Amino acid sequence: MQKYSLDIRQNNIELLRELFPSIFSEGKIDLEKFKAAFCDDIYFHNERYTLNWAGKADAFKILQERTSATLTPQPELSVSFETAENVFIEGENLEVLKVLQKSYYNKIKCIIIDPPYNTGNDSFIYPDSFKENLEDYEKRVGEKNEEGYLMKEGLFRKNSRENGHYHSNWLSMMLPRLFLARNLLRDDGVIFVHIDDNEVHNLRLLMNEIFGEENFVDCITWNTRVPKNDNKGLGNIHQYILVYVKYSHFNRQFFMAKDGLDEVFEFLDKMKRQQTPIADAEDELKKFYDKKGFDRGITLYNSLDENYEPWGKINMSWPNSDTFGPFYDILHPITKKPTKKPDRGWRWKRETFDSQFDYSSIIQRHDGSIICGNIWFAKDENTQPSSITYLRNVSKMLLRTIVSLKSDGGVELEEIFEGKSYFSNPKPISLLKLLFNSILEKDGLFLDFFAGSGTTAQAVFELNREDSGSRKFILVQLPELCDEKSEAYRAGYKTISDISRERVRRVIQKIDKENKEKLFNNTLDLGFKSFKLSPSNFKVWCGEEITEENIELKMEFFIDPVKPESQAENMLIELMLKSGYQLTDKVRNQGNYYSINNNELIIVLTDMNLDIAAEIISLQPTPQKVIALDKLFAGNDELKTNTALQMKDAGVEFKTI
Numbered sequence: 001m002q003k004y005s006l007d008i009r010q011n012n013i014e015l016l017r018e019l020f021p022s023i024f025s026e027g028k029i030d031l032e033k034f035k036a037a038f039c040d041d042i043y044f045h046n047e048r049y050t051l052n053w054a055g056k057a058d059a060f061k062i063l064q065e066r067t068s069a070t071l072t073p074q075p076e077l078s079v080s081f082e083t084a085e086n087v088f089i090e091g092e093n094l095e096v097l098k099v100l101q102k103s104y105y106n107k108i109k110c111i112i113i114d115p116p117y118n119t120g121n122d123s124f125i126y127p128d129s130f131k132e133n134l135e136d137y138e139k140r141v142g143e144k145n146e147e148g149y150l151m152k153e154g155l156f157r158k159n160s161r162e163n164g165h166y167h168s169n170w171l172s173m174m175l176p177r178l179f180l181a182r183n184l185l186r187d188d189g190v191i192f193v194h195i196d197d198n199e200v201h202n203l204r205l206l207m208n209e210i211f212g213e214e215n216f217v218d219c220i221t222w223n224t225r226v227p228k229n230d231n232k233g234l235g236n237i238h239q240y241i242l243v244y245v246k247y248s249h250f251n252r253q254f255f256m257a258k259d260g261l262d263e264v265f266e267f268l269d270k271m272k273r274q275q276t277p278i279a280d281a282e283d284e285l286k287k288f289y290d291k292k293g294f295d296r297g298i299t300l301y302n303s304l305d306e307n308y309e310p311w312g313k314i315n316m317s318w319p320n321s322d323t324f325g326p327f328y329d330i331l332h333p334i335t336k337k338p339t340k341k342p343d344r345g346w347r348w349k350r351e352t353f354d355s356q357f358d359y360s361s362i363i364q365r366h367d368g369s370i371i372c373g374n375i376w377f378a379k380d381e382n383t384q385p386s387s388i389t390y391l392r393n394v395s396k397m398l399l400r401t402i403v404s405l406k407s408d409g410g411v412e413l414e415e416i417f418e419g420k421s422y423f424s425n426p427k428p429i430s431l432l433k434l435l436f437n438s439i440l441e442k443d444g445l446f447l448d449f450f451a452g453s454g455t456t457a458q459a460v461f462e463l464n465r466e467d468s469g470s471r472k473f474i475l476v477q478l479p480e481l482c483d484e485k486s487e488a489y490r491a492g493y494k495t496i497s498d499i500s501r502e503r504v505r506r507v508i509q510k511i512d513k514e515n516k517e518k519l520f521n522n523t524l525d526l527g528f529k530s531f532k533l534s535p536s537n538f539k540v541w542c543g544e545e546i547t548e549e550n551i552e553l554k555m556e557f558f559i560d561p562v563k564p565e566s567q568a569e570n571m572l573i574e575l576m577l578k579s580g581y582q583l584t585d586k587v588r589n590q591g592n593y594y595s596i597n598n599n600e601l602i603i604v605l606t607d608m609n610l611d612i613a614a615e616i617i618s619l620q621p622t623p624q625k626v627i628a629l630d631k632l633f634a635g636n637d638e639l640k641t642n643t644a645l646q647m648k649d650a651g652v653e654f655k656t657i
Contacts, residue, residue, distance in 0.1 A: 062094070108474075111190075
């Protein structure tokens with residue numbers, strides 16, 4: 001029973017939606033589309049091919065707004081803080097991405113993110129303020145609310161389907177983050193973005209705008225194998241992963257291991273131990289392939305040499321149907337007659353063929369066919385010859401755009417947390433390892449700024465252990481509050497970042513234990529440095545006009561810009577970041593000063609006199625730059641001037657703050 005009578009206006013809108021769904025946009029009637037459908041006078045404002053939405057201009061303003069924030073080290077929450085080269089950052093990711101811009105610009109090899117899918121129940125970070133005081137900042141980044149606790153309302157806002165700007169809000173959230181992410185990618189870098197049907201179409205257009213349509217690689221469809229009832233009459237078992245590179249001219253290719261190779265070689269080892277005749281072993285191998293349903297990337301290799309090594313016959317016809325390859329005669333090694341030629345010519349030049357062909361080495365197989373060098377011939381000249389390729393030499397193939405991997409990330413996480421379920425729908429480790437391993441290089445920085453439960457860290461650790469790689473990760477996770485009724489909260493994990501960080505710790509312990517038990521002798525970096533997004537350690541000049549009321553405060557900014565609560569270690573990290581140094585660059589505490597990257601940069605925070613200045617200048621190698629707190633000179637202009645002159649004479653750039 002309704003409290004009010006029929007809503008005539010809403011009823012008419014619903015009738016229109018049934019008859020003319022094309023005139024609606026984000027749940028509302030689009031007047032331009034309405035006129036296009038029903039009027040003769042059709043006019044579209046700003047008519048061009050573009051992605052536009054309500055709030056796009058504000059999203060760009062948010063992107064361009066600078067931040068004074070910094071990162072505070074958390075050694076007590078880290079593992080091997082002094083030596084680790086992996087990084088975990090707790091904080092709102094847009095602000096963190098801005099903080100990282102100078103130090104990590106063009107430094108990240110791979111970015112992988114699993115952002116909110118905009119299902120109607122997701123939470124977003126809104127609004128991103130343009131200007132704010134310290135109190136507002138602390139609330140926004142989750143420091144405290146009025147009661148002094150982590151704040152949830154204000155950090156998050158539900159983006160329900162009833163919202164008139166449902167898609168617009170999501171796009172406004174994604175635009176600045178993706179833009180800043182692209183800045184961090186190396187020129188040969190790649191980004192993987194997880195998404196589902198709710199926003200895949202909008203995300204593709206947005207990424208085309210930010211990364212360039214020419215840098216789109218493909219859209220991977222992930223078969224999760226677990227049907228999801230979407231109440232639309234189908235069981236949804238797929239999600240998507242959009243793949244973009246920063247610059248397509250690097251021609252990066254992505255590979256994956258052929259699934260089932262271990263089973264194939266184990267099967268053939270058994271045939272070899274049993275001394276199965278080669279002809280019989282080939283028959284058994286083909287039956288084995290049929291039973292397993294392997295990809296043609298494996299089943300093509302169904303012949304065996306005398307060592308039971310599988311090989312395949314590769315077609316040598318010219319591959320392009322619009323052009324022709326070279327034509328020449330190939331004599332059969334037994335009949336000495338020209339063999340059958342491909343209709344459009346050979347794939348190889350004559351010189352290449354001759355380098356693979358050897359008449360002095362003729363092996364006749366059990367089926368009457370002939371092998372000469374790396375070329376296979378039928379028993380007579382009536383069949384076109386083929387080149388020979390061994391399966392072991394082609395263990396990888398191009399990454400497929402459809403991958404089928406069980407969505408068992410939840411089970412994997414429960415195993416780490418002793419059977420407890422602390423996080424919903426984490427991605428499976430196997431999927432991330434597949435994506436990371438598709439990049440042939442085994443090094444570089446991997447960034448995930450929607451870190452969730454920390455699957456990316458585990459995937460990096462496990463891959464490095466398997467292939468002796470040296471990949472490093474940077475994880476960024478918002479301190480989103482866990483529901484007080486949740487199992488995670490009752491177990492002491494107040495935020496998602498607590499869960500994520502603990503997962504990384506437990507994975508490190510597990511791998512370290514396994515390595516010791518199996519006596520692995522490797523140099524795995526099993527550690528991470530933990531940081532927290534924080535306000536600057538320095539008083540921020542807000543830019544407002546100087547008045548009688550604030551002139552004393554402004555003078556203090558010049559006399560001593562350091563906040564009273566600031567600590568030397570925190571100021572050190574902030575000055576490093578704002579000087580373009582990375583969080584894992586090598587730092588030595590020399591007592592009166594800090595040396596970064598073997599004296600490239602010297603930071604002086606506690607004391608300064610001419611003896612210290614002389615000591616710094618005498619360092620080998622000579623420092624390139626020195627930064628000192630201005631207050632260390634305590635109004636002693638003579639000391640400051642002499643220090644600056646000595647530094648200049650030594651070719652050292654000297655700055656005070």
